[in-house]
Amino acid sequence: MxxxxxxxxxxxxxxxxxxxxxxxxxxxxxxxxxxxxxxxxxxxxxxxxxxxxxxxxxxxxxxxxxxxxxxxxxxxxxxxxxxxxxxxxxxxxxxxxxxxxxxxxxxxxxxxxYLENHIILRGGLTDAKKYPNFSEHVSSYLADTLFKTSSLYLNSTLKRKLIDEFNSNTELCKLTEDFVFTFAYMQNETNDADNVKDNPLAQKLFSDMEFKEKVLDLKYKFMTSTDALIHGDLHTGSIMLNENETFVIDPEFAYVGPFGFDIGALLANLANNYVHHTIVTKDEEFKEYLLETIKEIIELFESKFLKLWEVQKNSALLIDGYIDDKTAQKYREKFVKRILQESIGFAGCKMARRVFGVAGVAEIRGIEDKQKRHDAEALVLKIAREFVMKYEKIDSAEQVLEIIKVNSAG
Amino acid sequence: MxxxxxxxxxxxxxxxxxxxxxxxxxxxxxxxxxxxxxxxxxxxxxxxxxxxxxxxxxxxxxxxxxxxxxxxxxxxxxxxxxxxxxxxxxxxxxxxxxxxxxxxxxxxxxxxxYLENHIILRGGLTDAKKYPNFSEHVSSYLADTLFKTSSLYLNSTLKRKLIDEFNSNTELCKLTEDFVFTFAYMQNETNDADNVKDNPLAQKLFSDMEFKEKVLDLKYKFMTSTDALIHGDLHTGSIMLNENETFVIDPEFAYVGPFGFDIGALLANLANNYVHHTIVTKDEEFKEYLLETIKEIIELFESKFLKLWEVQKNSALLIDGYIDDKTAQKYREKFVKRILQESIGFAGCKMARRVFGVAGVAEIRGIEDKQKRHDAEALVLKIAREFVMKYEKIDSAEQVLEIIKVNSAG
Known part of the structure; x- marks a missing residue:
């Protein structure tokens, strides 16, 4: 047709x-x-x-x-x-x-x-609405989609076919390369010019070479890792839900990329929402709920991903009998730890790019009080920077929460 | 047609x-x-x-x-x-x-x-023949082909087109996944059955879980990194040369894979040749030449790759103005160091798989004296194991030579 x-x-x-x-x-x-x-x-x-x-x-x-x-x-x-x-x-x-x-x-x-009875997660969280099944649902979504499109599940031939189907999503991958990993950290015409102008935060970010060097590593990973089929834009605006159901929508950025990118995007948006409540509503109970949600997503994802892997005896990576069970278990645990680490690195980029980059998020850029918006931006960048600088040393969900809490208390 | x-x-x-x-x-x-x-x-x-x-x-x-x-x-x-x-x-x-x-x-x-006046490098080296221009030539070949097909040179669109052209070389990639990274380290019908049978070296290798876990990391890298277009089978049988000219042939295994794989393949075959001369000819002068060649290839590759990169202001990875010159230089040097490290890891696999795997090489499996062949195999596995266990800590060509020399002196 x-x-x-x-x-x-x-x-x-x-x-x-x-x-x-x-x-x-x-x-x-x-x-x-x-x-x-x-x-x-x-x-x-x-x-x-x-x-x-x-x-x-x-x-x-x-x-x-x-x-x-x-x-x-x-x-x-x-x-x-x-x-x-x-x-x-x-x-x-x-x-x-x-x-x-x-x-x-x-x-x-x-x-x-038509998702008639569901709302966009970003709006719900900004209104301090809790979703009791969200962590359970989204961790299943992440574990299932990432594991079952990876070389830990598919055989070598099917994996290459999958790469073929998505490899030419060039324009949208390029948008991520530019807007998540590059332009938002330098003088660029696509940035939020009003905010960049005479803003010491922008000066500091744009000249932070240590941070930008780490971002380059993550950008390189984004461009050259074919771990699994990722959604590619899994922020809280790509999730519609209610108390019972959770739906992931709008996967036009999908391609075969790094395991940690979707998890990182989601955690980044939850952390940005935490910053919103820290600065604007000061709703301590909801902030606690957000931290609990981040922890649950990380821990449930890890356990579900491991569970799927444990029963998968043959894949592009492993064949039955190659290593003993004890070594296999150790290998899987180290592997999943690396996924968490990369997720936190990507989360840092996905947070930071919202401050000066072309695509702001309502809960930060939409804060009307100028001083509060500035405080929120400063806090986003502080947390994002620690995520990017320390991601290779992250070992548990607790450490992730610690970074968010300590910086927000400051 | x-x-x-x-x-x-x-x-x-x-x-x-x-x-x-x-x-x-x-x-x-x-x-x-x-x-x-x-x-x-x-x-x-x-x-x-x-x-x-x-x-x-x-x-x-x-x-x-x-x-x-x-x-x-x-x-x-x-x-x-x-x-x-x-x-x-x-x-x-x-x-x-x-x-x-x-x-x-x-x-x-x-x-x-028709390369009438050229011979296969493997045969030349086994006959202790020196090629005065080989390191210079092959380091240029490696630096040029790897750099100019990478995200450090191409833009994002051209890089994805390149991946598309080679992504479906599935059957030959699968041969490497199976024969270089898997079957040669376990009981498998494709192995050299006569040699495996009642051989304590095989028992030791097949049950060496530490080594095999590291091999898995390298296999995963091989399967999921899209650094550059690699030859995919760059052993000394894929090179024809004489004193003046060097040609790389037979790239049917080509696909967009990890930077270190071709370099690793070449170094592995030079190291296996060193083992041959250590056990069979005891030709100290030629052994020295082989070490010198390994060192030159590593160091010339590094400097040529860096030189190409220094003048490349824009690519899929970097755009002019993103980071300052000093940071860029530090980044490039760290990046190239990682290529060397991965090369050594891959070299370890490419050496070890020649011992029991389906495809032996003449200078090891062709040794007629049974005891000498056994000694050569033991030495190949000793060096290969150190390469695989230590590759992430390798910092210079000197360290690579040290591993070869110390183990061969033992």
Whole structure:
């Protein structure tokens, strides 16, 4: 099928031509509304006129950045990778990925479950809302998706096929290389110019060569490690949830990269939220909940990842009988420790880039009081710096919490 | 063009249909002889009947292992990667790759320069022959090919395209994963059964869990690092040379892998040759030459790689202005040190796998005196083990020589 850009009027005809979608709506009349919050893509809510409980989300990529306009070209192929990742993650972790009704790489379109009763995690946390099942859910998602797309599970041939499917997600990988690992730590036109100007924090960060050298190591790891299929942009805005269910969405940055990148992204966003509450709400109980959540995610991830690995006797890496059980166990434990360490390094980059880089987060850059925003930024950078400088020595979740707490108390 | 298997009679007609080849021979009558030394492929020497100075080599892959026969299937796609790698390496390091007259991925065929006055390095070294330009040449080849296919030189888009071109060289990568990193250190039907049987050296190696755990780390690096386009099988049988010229041939194992693998392969084969002379010829002068060669290769590689990097202001990894010159220099030096360390780790694996694994080398497995062969194997394993156990602490070429010398003196 040849690509064409859909709109609220043409989308219904298109959807009715797709059997799975037509059968979902069972012959009802349909209406379509554009939902305005996509930066990159057009997002529509399509629902039954007679029964508003029947509704699906349609996402279509256009060959430019939606929030800027046609003058900012961005290949619509990004949707190809989102489609492939959604399908792969749905297969591996079905409880944590929305149901998919239709995908077409030609049309750069995906039709999926409407998460009516779920909100974006970032907003929930900023409103100090607790999610009792979140750590349990997200640690399962991370352990399952990372382990089952790695050389610790797949054989050598399947692993290379997986790399092939995602290797050409070049444009979006480049965005991460530039915006997470480079531009946010130097004078660059894409930065938040108002904030950078005459700001001693920016001067200090941009001339912090020790920090930037460590960031280079992490950038190199990001570019040249093919550990597992990662989501690639797992901040708290890519998670929709309620008290019972957790869904990971928007994997258009997916590619085969380092184990620690998704875990790091998530921890970074939780830590930034902690900073928000430290400076703005001073809600000690919620801060404690955030720390507990970070600890649980790390520890549950480790134990779930190890558990999956223990029963996997053959993979690209290991074949049964190569080493004895005791050595294998020691090897696995050291390996998972390294994943934690790299996660903390990546978390430091993902925190720090939010301060002056192009993409701020609401809970920091959205703080209206200027002094408080400045204090929050200073604290983000302090924690981020320790994460980046010390990640290779991190040995436990406790040490991660310690870094957050000690700096926030200061 | 559809693939068909050529033979001595059909090959001449095929070659005359290729303009570059026809023009090379200028209308002369041609004859073709099969050269018997290819394990994987058919190799022909095609020459002018009237002027034997005009001659070319033709290599064609068949969809099975030539030295075993049609019952051992092996995809002829390996020639696709050999063709791509030859073309890429010829572009980057033209002095050290034979001239190419014709390639066809469809026909799995390559036509190239006949290296009439050159011999295989392995044989030369075993005969204690010195090559005064070899270190200079091979260090240039290594520095150029590794640097210019890495993220330190290419931009992010070109690097991903390069990965794409070689990522599906799955069968040959799997051979390395199995035979270099796994089977040679455990009971396995592919090993040299006569030698393994009742051999205390084999018992010791197969139960050496410390060593095998380290080998796993190196195997993991081999499988998941996309540093640069590597030759993938750079032993001394893949180098043809004379006193003036050095050529690297047979890159069918090429893929985008770790920086240290080719360097390690080469150093391993030089060290194994040192072991041969230690046990068999006791030629102290030649042993000194081999050590000097190892030292020169390491040190020349480091300085040439650094020199290429110093003038490269922009790449996937670094952009001009990100860090100051002093930090950049420190970063580059640390980076190159890590390449040396990993090279030594890989060298250890490449040495050790020659003892019991499927593919022995003449200078060790070919030693006729049984006791001497056993002594040589013991020494190979001793040096290899130190390389693998200590590679992360290696800091200089001197330390590498020290490990070889001290163990050989014992």
């Amino acid at each position: 040849e690509y064409r850009e859909l709109d609220v009027s043409s989308i219904i005809e298109y959807l009715l031509s797709v059997d799975e979608v037509a059968s979902y709506f069972g012959g009802d009349d349909l209406k379509a509304d554009e939902i305005g919050d996509g930066n990159l893509n057009y997002v529509y809510l399509v629902s039954s006129v007679s029964d508003s409980n029947k509704a699906l989300i349609v996402k279509q990529a256009v060959p430019y950045l939606r929030c800027v306009g046609e003058e900012f070209a961005l290949g619509r192929e990004r949707m190809t990778y989102e489609i492939r990742a959604l399908s792969k993650f749905k297969e591996i972790a079905p409880d944590f990925v929305p149901d998919i009704y239709h995908v077409s790489e030609d049309m750069s379109i995906v039709v999926m479950q | 559809e693939y068909r298997e050529l033979d001595v009679s059909s090959i001449i007609e095929y070659l005359l249909s290729v303009d570059e080849v026809a023009s090379y021979f200028g209308g002369d009558d041609l004859k073709a002889d099969e050269i018997g030394d290819g394990n994987l492929n058919y190799v022909y020497l095609v020459s002018s009947v009237s002027d034997s100075n005009k001659a070319l080599i033709v290599k064609q892959a068949v969809p099975y292992l030539r030295c075993v026969g049609e019952e051992f299937a092996l995809g002829r796609e390996r020639m696709t990667y050999e063709i791509r790698a030859l073309s890429k390496f010829k572009e980057i390091a033209p002095d050290f790759v034979p001239d190419i007259y014709h390639v066809s991925e469809d026909m799995s065929i390559v036509v190239m320069q």
